[in-house]
Structures are given as structure tokens and as C-alpha cells.
Amino acid sequence: MDYGLTDEQQQIRDEIRRFAENEVAPVASEYDRAEKYPHDVMDEAAKMGLLGANIPVEYGGAGYSTLETALITEELFAVDPGIGLCITSAAFGAEALIGFGTEEQKEEYLEPVARGDAIMGTAISEPDVGSDVSSVATRAEKDGDEWVINGSKMWITNGSVGDYFVVLVQTDPEAAGRYNGFSQIIVEADRDGFTAEKITGKMGIRASDTAELLFDDVRVPEENLVGNRGGGFLQLMQFFDETRTAVAAQGVGIAKGATERALEYAQEREQFGQSISEFQAIQHKLADMHTRTEAARQLTYKSAWSVDEAEDQLTMLASMAKEFASRVAVDVADEAVQIHGGAGFVDDFDVERFYRDAKITQIYEGTTEVQKNIIGRELLGKGTFS
Amino acid sequence: MKILVTVSESVDVDDDFEVSEMAIDERYLTYDLNEWDDYAIEEAVQIGEEIDDVEVVTVTIGPERTEEVIRQALAKGADRAVRVWDDALEEASVLDPATKARLVAAVAREEEPDLVLTGVQSGDYSFGATGVALAAEMDYEWAAVVNNLDLDAEAGVASVHRELEGGVEELSDVELPAVLTIQTGINDPRYASLRGIRQAQSKPLDVKTLGDVGVDADDLRLSLSLSSLYEPETEGEATLLEGGPDETAGELAELLRERGVDA
Numbered sequence A: 001m002d003y004g005l006t007d008e009q010q011q012i013r014d015e016i017r018r019f020a021e022n023e024v025a026p027v028a029s030e031y032d033r034a035e036k037y038p039h040d041v042m043d044e045a046a047k048m049g050l051l052g053a054n055i056p057v058e059y060g061g062a063g064y065s066t067l068e069t070a071l072i073t074e075e076l077f078a079v080d081p082g083i084g085l086c087i088t089s090a091a092f093g094a095e096a097l098i099g100f101g102t103e104e105q106k107e108e109y110l111e112p113v114a115r116g117d118a119i120m121g122t123a124i125s126e127p128d129v130g131s132d133v134s135s136v137a138t139r140a141e142k143d144g145d146e147w148v149i150n151g152s153k154m155w156i157t158n159g160s161v162g163d164y165f166v167v168l169v170q171t172d173p174e175a176a177g178r179y180n181g182f183s184q185i186i187v188e189a190d191r192d193g194f195t196a197e198k199i200t201g202k203m204g205i206r207a208s209d210t211a212e213l214l215f216d217d218v219r220v221p222e223e224n225l226v227g228n229r230g231g232g233f234l235q236l237m238q239f240f241d242e243t244r245t246a247v248a249a250q251g252v253g254i255a256k257g258a259t260e261r262a263l264e265y266a267q268e269r270e271q272f273g274q275s276i277s278e279f280q281a282i283q284h285k286l287a288d289m290h291t292r293t294e295a296a297r298q299l300t301y302k303s304a305w306s307v308d309e310a311e312d313q314l315t316m317l318a319s320m321a322k323e324f325a326s327r328v329a330v331d332v333a334d335e336a337v338q339i340h341g342g343a344g345f346v347d348d349f350d351v352e353r354f355y356r357d358a359k360i361t362q363i364y365e366g367t368t369e370v371q372k373n374i375i376g377r378e379l380l381g382k383g384t385f386s
Numbered sequence B: 001m002k003i004l005v006t007v008s009e010s011v012d013v014d015d016d017f018e019v020s021e022m023a024i025d026e027r028y029l030t031y032d033l034n035e036w037d038d039y040a041i042e043e044a045v046q047i048g049e050e051i052d053d054v055e056v057v058t059v060t061i062g063p064e065r066t067e068e069v070i071r072q073a074l075a076k077g078a079d080r081a082v083r084v085w086d087d088a089l090e091e092a093s094v095l096d097p098a099t100k101a102r103l104v105a106a107v108a109r110e111e112e113p114d115l116v117l118t119g120v121q122s123g124d125y126s127f128g129a130t131g132v133a134l135a136a137e138m139d140y141e142w143a144a145v146v147n148n149l150d151l152d153a154e155a156g157v158a159s160v161h162r163e164l165e166g167g168v169e170e171l172s173d174v175e176l177p178a179v180l181t182i183q184t185g186i187n188d189p190r191y192a193s194l195r196g197i198r199q200a201q202s203k204p205l206d207v208k209t210l211g212d213v214g215v216d217a218d219d220l221r222l223s224l225s226l227s228s229l230y231e232p233e234t235e236g237e238a239t240l241l242e243g244g245p246d247e248t249a250g251e252l253a254e255l256l257r258e259r260g261v262d263a
């Protein structure tokens, strides 16, 4: 058993932290308030090669594994979850192409993302389809050598800034079995009939772009199919373990950032003639926050490690890490605001933003309830699908 | 062409710290790449990106811990690194610039660089002398506090701007081989890219003892030693006025009047 990070992993963590402190922290509030996508920060991140962290080296990325990607996510989210998500989501959907894409698709779609010239996304959810992914209704029909797509996708990260999306569609509704008949198809944002409507008024991660995508007879060439026709659901499921581990890392980062700020504030703020950090009640809060963050981190790292090293235990671990770390993020951000008192209730202090940002980690990539369903099913030996 | 860049770590002390005996407790210290060296590395790497066949070699006099900042330099684009350390150096409380220059020179004699870039100073000790001492040791041309560098590799001439006191800039041409001490602001140092970090792990980092570079440990002639270390008493308090001049000018006048300064 080895509990330490390698020199390389520490170097990644330190450099990301430097980047986040210098490039992200000073502008985090501004983008949050304006609900604006941080194109300037993205350019800086691209220069550092941050946007293709998990894209293989031969397609211009750094080829890092789930564990290194989790470290990157944690550090970025510890400084600002909104911009952190913009950076770590620029390659959303890339894992499907890495796993199932053709050589041509990888070159065409992965390289621009790694260079910072394109942003991508994954479109699964629909207005009537959330936790029950198997009810996806967006339809793709074959017409000659093209796919014709109709329907809409809801809550899509990078929806109005993205250049292309891996879209889960129904291609064979008559297929037998609940999980068959779906396919993943790449849709470029400049296709006729494609529109994206930005969703505003989000509670948190406001720098991150979220949109509804509308497909009105959108035609794409048949080569845009990713992997197997009819195998889309299974392809998607393969990567849920990785993407859930990534959200767990987001939660760890948020908890870490909130704890750091609370610790700093507690030592500065004086009441009753002493630093509030002298009060045992505050010390106990800080101790709890720190302990739970570390517990979430260990679960997350173990899940990330399992992606490459022990796949048989992965599904349950990924759900445990996602569920626990997101809960810790919400609780710790809450306590961080409490330690700040009134100051934590206004946006002069980062903890106000962390408090709002934390909640999403319990919702996307499978809600808390869905994660518990999965853990329960795995425990009872009933198989993976929720 | 070959460029040798000196790379060192610099220690940052927390605002609150404790002195125990002759040292500040490790708990209050953070080690990082010396800020000036960051600019020197960037300058060398940029030269390598502009002209063909440039090898950037870093040299560090420091213990194993400094490999952290050496890997940073490698991740930012240096090709390989040399680190010199020895038990004999471990015992020294402070390494004086002349000794450092002597050791770097020993490496430079082996490497025979066309250009040596050092930081103007290190952020902790701020001697600001290693670079020029190295030039003297090597009998190289030199220019200190360089904030603009235009290299004509073919002609073997570096046209530099030197930042002098009072905002004066001096322009001069320096013939290679030369030592230039690099000032902050000369460029915009990059972050190590993820790919760079990955590649850095397999770049050569040679560790050498004094003997390896031909220096006799008994003949180190260290000229500095630390005799005492203490925290000075706070003698006054600073008042910080925040805001634009329209608000703070009045506050300042008020303060000066209170303290008995009358115009």
C-alpha cells in the first residue's frame, strides 16, 4: 500500500495551484456575478495544456490518468468551482471518443480541444429525462448517408459556447431491451437546425455555461456516429465511473477551499477580546471539516486509482466517492459560512460563492439518491444500472 | 549554442514565525523557485524556441530538496540539469556568493556554454553577487540587471538593456561568451505545461559532488557564517490608508496633523 503522491503528481498539484491563485482567484467573483464564460482564463489554461489533461499524448493532450485529472480538478475547485468547471469540462465527452471513436474522429475532435481551439460537451439530459437516462427521446433517423436529428437536450454544460457535442440519441426505438437502441452521435454547433439557448439564473457555478440544445432536422454525416449503433447506453455507462470520480474530486476541492478560507478567517476575526479560533466550538467545526474533507479525498483517490488498477471494485467506489464527497462539500461550505458569520453572507468573501457552488455536485452526474441506489444494488449483487 | 541557467530555491518565511537557536523553524518556511531565476529560465527557453540547436542546461548548488525547483525548470523547457551538493556544503550555515560562483564556474568549465543567465539575486539572501562573481571567475563578459535581451547568435553578441537606479536604462552590446543577470519583468514566465511536467520526469538530472566538479572540499574557503539570528523588536506601527487619493489625502493630512506635523 502506498499513500503518497509521486513527485510528478505533487508537481502537477503545485503548478495548478499557482495557476489558479494567479489567473483564476482574482477574477472569480467578477465572472460569478456577471454569469459570464471566462474566455480569457480559458486562453491561459490552454497555453498550459490544461484543457487536454486526459487526452492522449498522440492527440495533443497530456495523457494523464483519472488520478492526475482528479488532482487537477481538486486544486482548481479549491480556488473557484465555476471557472474550475469551465476548464475541466472543455473536454466533456472526450472519453467517449477516446474509448470508442475512430482514428479520424480522434484527430478531428480531440486535437482542437487539447490545443484550446474548441470546446466540447456531452448531451444526455432532456426536459423530461434526468435520472432515468434510458428514457432519452431525442431521435436520430438514418436518411441515406446522414443522420437526421430531432429533439432537445436540457442543462448541457458548455451548451452555448461549445463547438461540438456527443449527443445520446435514440436510433433504434424498436430494439428489444430497455438499454438498447441508443447511440452516441457527434453534432457540431454550426449545423443547420441546431440552436443553443443559454440558461441563466443559476444558483452556483455561474461562470460555467449551461444551455438547452434544440435539434430541428439537424443533419450530420453517418461518420459522426461514435462506436456502435445501438450501443450508446452501454458506452455511456462505461464512463460514468470516471466522470463520477471527477465530480467527487470537485467536491473534495470545494471542501478544501472552504476549509482553508474558514481556517484563515477564524484566526483573523476577534470577538470577546480573542481570536474566534480560540473558541472550542470553532475549533471543533474546523476539525470536523478538515477530517471529513480528508475522508472524502481518500475515497476519491481510491476510486480514481481503481479506474486503472482495480475495475472490479470501481462502480461502487465511484458512487460512494461521488455521494460522500458532494455531501461533504455542501456541509463544509455551510460551516465555512457559519464561521464567517455575517461576513460569509455577502459575496465579498469566497465562502458565499462556495456555499452556492457546492450544491450542484449532489445533482449532476447522477443525484445523491441515484448514487445510493447504485451502492445498494451493488451491495445486494443486483447489477449496475439505476 | 548552449545556455547555462543558474536555478535556485528561495525561502519564504510566514508572517508569524519563531526563531529557535540559529534557524527559523521549518514549519514557517516555504521553498519555491527563486523568482528571478524563473525569468532567466523563460529567457533561455524563448531563445531556444526562436533559434535552432539551443541546449538549455540548468545548474543548481543545493541539497536534494532543490530537485523540486529543478524539475520546475525542466518542465518549463530546460533540457537537462546539473545539481552540485556535498556533505561539506551541508555544514555551511550560509553559502557566500564567491563560493557559489566558484562551484557554478566548475560546472561551466565542463559545459562551456555560450551564454550564462542568472537571476539578479535570490529572493531570500538578496546578495545579488553570484552572477557577476561567476563572470569574474570565468573571465567572461558580463552585464547585470538585464531587462531586455536581443541576441544575435551568429555574430555572438547580446544587445541588452540594463536597468539602473532612477529609471535610467543603459544599452550595451556584450560579446559572448557572457554572463547576464536577469531582472524580473524581462518577460512573462510561463507555467509549466502538463505535457512539460510529464516530460520533465525523464529529463537528465545529474547530481555531482565537489570531487566530481574538481573542487577540493578542504579548500572551500567559506567566507561567511551565521553568528546570530533574532527577530527585531517592533518599534512602531504602520497605518495603512486604503482607497483612492481623493479619500486618503484628507485622512493622511489629518493623521500628520495629529502627530504634530504642521505645515
Ligand SMILES: Cc1cc2nc3c(=O)[nH]c(=O)nc-3n(C[C@H](O)[C@H](O)[C@H](O)COP(=O)(O)OP(=O)(O)OC[C@H]3O[C@@H](n4cnc5c(N)ncnc54)[C@H](O)[C@@H]3O)c2cc1C
Residues within 6 Å of the ligand: A121, A122, A123, A124, A125, A129, A130, A131, A132, A154, A155, A156, A157, A158, A210, A360, A363, A364, A365, A366, A367, A368, A369, A370, A373
Ligand atoms: C448546472 C448543470 C449542469 C449540467 N450539465 C449536464 C451536461 O453537461 N450534460 C447532461 O446530459 N446533463 C447535465 N445536467 C443534468 C443533470 O445531470 C441532471 O439534472 C441530473 O441527472 C438530475 O436529473 P433531473 O434534473 O431531471 O432530476 P430528476 O431525475 O427529475 O430528479 C428529481 C429528484 O428525484 C430523485 N429521483 C429520481 N429518480 C429516483 C430514483 N430512482 N430513486 C430515488 N430518487 C430518485 C432525484 O434524486 C431528485 O432528487 C446538468 C445539470 C445542471 C443543473
